[in-house]
Amino acid sequence: MGSEPGGGGGSGSGSSGSGGVGEERRAALLRRITEEGGFAYVSSAEKAACGDLRAAEAAREMAWEQLHSGPWHAVVPAWRDAYAMACLHVAELRAGAGDRREALRALDMGLIMGGPLLRGELDAAVERIAAEGSEKRREEEEKGDAERWREELAKNQNLEEVLQALPKKSLSCKIIEKRSSMSLETFISDHFLRESPVVISGCIDHWPARTKWKDIEYLKGIAGDRTVPVEVGKNYLCTEWKQELITFSQFLERIWCTDCPANLTYLAQHPLFDQIRELRNDIMIPDFCFAGGGELQSLNAWFGPLGTVTPLHHDPHHNLFAQVVGRKYIRLYPASVSDDLYPHAESMLHNTSQVDLDNIDSEEFPRVENLDFMDCILDEGEMLYIPPKWWHYVRSLSPSFSVSFWWSAMSPSSSERT
Ligand SMILES: O=C(O)CCC(=O)C(=O)O
Structure with missing residues (x-):
């Protein structure tokens, strides 16, 4: 597998600016992406920070394309951080609209594929959004699963x-x-x-x-x-x-x-x-x-x-x-x-x-x-x-x-x- 997606410890704890992203790091990252020629991404990310979900999704799509533009090791690291930032925006806006599952999915994608810069913000958002739903999830749990799982674990003892x-x-x-x-x-x-x-x-x-x-x-x-x-x-x-x-x-x-x-x-x-x-x-x-x-x-x-x-x-x-x-x-x-x-x-x-x-x-x-x-x-x-x-x-x-x-x-x- 080599040094592929996933892992990566990370810096940064979540001082929240607009869209939940630390302002300074966000600004520095956008400057870096501008230097890389990612003008459309920067424009969408700025709109996303003001609450525009479609722009957030467009930014995420653009960063995703960059992650898949060549071999993983050749991806410019700032694009991995940019992907994480777009995931954060999508997640915040989805969660705000009550779509907890999509929000968590976006955050996990940011954790798995994104760079380390905004790791703290991603973790903090997961914690917050996961906690909001845990009560509901407990109510939804299907009773039969526990029994089925225990049987499955016991089954292969032969x-x-x-x-x-x-x-x-x-x-x-x-x-x-x-x-x-x-x-x-x-x-x-x-x-x-x-x-x-x-x-x-x-x-x-x-x-x-x-x-x-x-x-x-x-x-x-x-x-x-x-x-x-x-x-x-x-x-x-x-x-x-x-x-x-x-x-x-x-x-x-x-x-x-x-x-x-x-x-x-x-x-x-x-x-x-x-x-x-x-x-x-x-x-x-x-x-x-x-x-x-x-x-x-x-x-x-x-x-x-x-x-x-x-x-x-x-x-x-x-x-x-x-x-x-x-x-x-x-x-x-x-x-x-x-x-x-x-x-x-x-x-x-x-x-x-x-x-x-x-x-x-x-x-x-x-x-x-x-x-x-x-x-x-x-x-x-x-x-x-x-x-x-x-x-x-x-x-x-x-x-x-x-x-x-x-x-x-x-x-x-x-x-x-x-
Ligand atoms: O458990 C496995 O399937 C492989 C584990 C392994 O290769 C490792 O820990 O290095």
Whole structure:
């Protein structure tokens, strides 16, 4: 995925000027967009600030076009901020007209696709507008959903059946060591410094997420109307794979309606906790992530149905992967065998193997089959430490919600998956 939309911490807290946007930053941004030749945008944004919804939408459309005018990394950063500003205007005006859902959608689009300049204003507007509707939402909640969701989570406990979908030789080589409630010192000496994977249990039992994220009414109540990016398809290497923006409620519906791999909908590698603060409050950063005195790079959500597959790839960071709901099969290969895993040649996929572990073509990739690997079934409540550059393949064995904590012991570098 590279340095694509989403994420991005942000500056700025919401001193509100017209349309809810801090006056000074707004003026500076408009000057910058004028320098970029965006005269029509500036004129529409000024009208939007005076309450003109059509102008706000036109400005948003113009900024959107700029975001799609070439590769993402080549987009002028001011246009990302301009997009966020137009989203704020649209949201304020929509909310004023009583259209809370559209307002939240506009704000989420600003958070996902927009730049960091107005992040504070976007967050403040989400908080305000979401709170206005939460009472109403509670009344609307359908009673049957909670029961259905609990059944869905319980349904896939038939491990025997689920294990048949694992790649050949799974669980027959070296099982990753499991340890309970390890001290930070032991983690550093035995695993971090040796770059040796380990499963740690008993460290996230106190997280509110362990119970709250099994309650669909809770999830819908705090995030149902929020827009999130999802991946649809078997996995990100397949040609029919695509990305969509849908509401969190629609996503939850799809978790139990997905019956064929082509429709698998996966909320994958998304910085959901920067976007939805209530969910961030349900988890805690494990102390292990401060090993090496480094910096936390990103927290990502991986939420999806049974059967999601993340193909074999590696990332540049230390990764503590917390399995909050459900379970996953994870296979690891050390960085030292990279050449034998046939990485893709093109730069976008350089960290992904050409080998499909679910269906290995041994004529094309003869060196893979005899390689040693480590694997495990990561159960609910466990965390797996994946050292930097270690190759990993991940398959969900039930509906599953995991959180990855990426940190680097050295200077920050860009996050990447594909
Ligand atoms: O859970 C998954 O599907 C993949 C997780 C992963 O690749 C990561 O945390 O780096």
